[in-house]
């Protein structure tokens with residue numbers, strides 16, 4: 001875990017005047033350390049190793065906070081969480097490439113794609129709350145292992 005990542009979110013939290021509690025910080029560290037997207041259950045198990053008294057609401061509250069601040073994304077199709085690759089903006093939409101073999105998740109950001117989606121949604125006068133853009137398949141690593 002790169003120290004700078006934690007320092008970055010600490011700085012953003014103090015700028016925004018929100019509190020990065022030790023538990024929130026720990027859940028974020030676990031998500032960034034895990035190679036695969038982490039489920040709330042996996043996070044709870046990992047958290048318990050450090051804080052035996054941790055309960056599911058502890059994890060859910062930390063996840064809500066991290067999602068709200070834009071530090072992590074929810075992988076809707078697998079109900080798991082990954083850390084965001086750029087937490088500059090409070091909220092942004094990303095395109096996730098999800099490997100079904102190793103569980104690796106890559107985050108892409110294409111403003112043109114998002115603008116196109118917004119335009120199409122506008123045409124229907126639809127009040128949207130969230131875009132979920134996820135592509136499933138096999139990552140480069142896994143597909144080269146098959147050969």
Ligand SMILES: [Zn+2]
Nearest residue numbers: 084085086094
């Ligand atoms: Zn992101």
Ligand SMILES: [Zn+2]
Nearest residue numbers: 099102139142
């Ligand atoms: Zn893979």
